Amino acid sequence: MKHPDDSGIAPGGPAQPGGTTPARPPAVSFAELGLPAEVLRTLSGLGVREPFPIQAAALPDALEGRDLLGRGRTGSGKTLAFGLPLLTRTAGRRAPSKQPLALILAPTRELAQQVTEALAPYAEALRLRMATVVGGVSTGRQVAALREGAEVVVATPGRLHDLIERNACSLGRVRITVLDEADQMCDLGFLPQVVDALERVHRDGQRMLFSATLDRDVEQLVRRYLHDPVVHSVDPSAGTAPTVEHHVLVVHGPDRYAVTTEIAARDGRVLLFLDTKHAVDQLTRHLRASGVHAGALHSGRSQPQRTRTLEQFKHGRITALVATNVAARGLHVDDLDLVVNVDPPTDPKDYVHRAGRTARAGESGSVVTLVEGGRRGETTRMLTGAGIEPTVTRVRSGEAELSRITGARAPSGIPLDGGPAGTRPKNGNAPFRGLGTSKSPSRGGGSSRKAAEARKLAEARKAARVRRSG
Known part of the structure; x- marks a missing residue:
């Protein structure tokens, strides 16, 4: 199994722009950094004993107020790498109404909420007020929190822009100012809102940017808004750590449905990725009808629904989380050891970030990608672009090899929501996107429609023969 080198540079990525002032030596312990006593007590109380590599590297420069460009494997602890300096340097100041003193921008609601939760104990210890500003929920509470005064705001760019426009x-x-997962913010089309926010913050302020890749848009932000930044890049990029096993399972088209269901029914949690919201909902319904405790996560669900589903998954009440790429970043679940690409991604970056949901904080995990024989070529090219050389295995449902790799087993078949037990349709290629149906609406339903028309024609011919014989 092959992995890229440990530089953290994405395959084919541009060189990292950096400053001319050398970085300070990495910290050996939190105590030597001069962090406030309240922060040290909180770290100890939460069982955080020694800094992770990205924290040891970034904290000395960030605490000095230097601009910083950070690269670290997902789950490597970068939230504290930027969060502790931000809170420490803000402590003792009081924000006027509607005028925060520090800003953290994140691409998704889940990541913004996760950052808030991670930093909340330290903010409380320093008596700093935090406000989370994200879409999908009522603006009323967010406006009220800003009006009352919040020293630190964690926000998604779209909702922050809306509140700025409303004064x-x-x-x-x-x-x-911190930009967390800057490359995804650009990928999601948030670059104009990010630029607008950077134009509005204090010109002489500190900027810290964390990104998995440095494409043109991110490089533009670095060169335009970071002054003489120090660069810290540690660990392999997300999902390419040595503790991650990568498997491609080559499946027969009509068998993908049963393979996916058996993997979802494993003893232990699993995160399954599909391309579309409709596909996610359809698979989730089938799994629940088959007795699998499954939940759906995508942008079409309300924020309270998404938050509740994530909490259920984190606490084991849901064992199979079926999601679109909305869960590819900002989702931290302890001890999640299996990620499955039911729909293989086409972009290497998407693969890397999906894979990064497992093997977090030094743990081990596996990433499985289901591929029909005819699509192996494009999947191989995508994986090469991600710097991955997977183990390739042909499998069928019910086989011991499938169980060995994924823990797959037969579902109970007892519906969780009432109604009839889930049954596999006669046309195994068409239960949901990713199992043979077409994304393109112009194809009008793909093979399932053709099959239905063929059945109708056969029935009509049979009826005609009966009439003639009678």
Whole structure:
């Protein structure tokens, strides 16, 4: 199994722009950094004993107020790498109404909420007020929190832009700005809102940017808004760590449905990725009808629904989380050891970030990609672009080899929501996107429609023969 080198540079990525001032030596312990006593007590109380590599590397420069460009494997602890300096350097100041002093931008609601949860104990210890500003929920509470005063705002770019336009928030006093997962914010089309926010914060403030890749848009942000930044890149990129096993399972088309169901029924949690919201909902319904405790996560669900589903998955009440790429970043679940690409991604970056949901914080895990024989070529090219050389195995449902790799087993077949037990349709290619149906609406339903028309024609011919014989 092959992995890229440990530089953290994405395959084919441009060189990292950096400053001319050398970085400070990495920290050996939190105590030597001069962090406030309240922060040290909180770290100890939460069982955080020694800094992770990205924290040891970034904290000395970030605490000095330097601009910083950070690269670290997902799950490597980068939230504290930027969060502790931001909170420490903001402590003791009080934000006026609607005018925060520090800003953290994140691409998704889940990541923004996760950052808030991770930093909340330290903010509380330093008596700093935090506000989370994200879409999908009522703006009323967010406007009220900003009006009452919040020293630190964690936000998604779209909702923050909306509140700025409504004069509910002003960024003129922000002296510390963090862009977390900057490349995904650009990929999702948030670059204009990110640029607008950076234009509004205090010109002489500190900027810290964390990104998995440095494509043109991110490089533009670095060169335009970071002054003499120090660069810290540690660990392999997300999902390419040595503790991750990568498997491609070559399946017979009509058998993919049963293979997916048996993997989802394993003893232990699994995260399954599909391309579309409709596919996610359809597979989730089938799994629940088959007795699998499954939940759906995609952008079409309300934020309370998404939050509840994630909590159920984290606590084991849901064992199979079926998701679109909305879960590819910002989702941290302890001890998640299996990620399955039911629909193989086409972009190497998407693969890397999906894979990064497992083997977090030094743990081990596996990433499985289901591929029909005819699609092996494009999947191989995608994996090569991600720097991955997987183990390739042909499998069928019910086989011991499938169980060995994934823990697959037969589902109970007892429906969880009432109604009839889930049954496999006669046309195994068409239960949901990723198992043979077409993404393109112009094809009008793909093979399932053709099969239905063929059945109708056969029935009509049979009826005609009966009439003639009678």
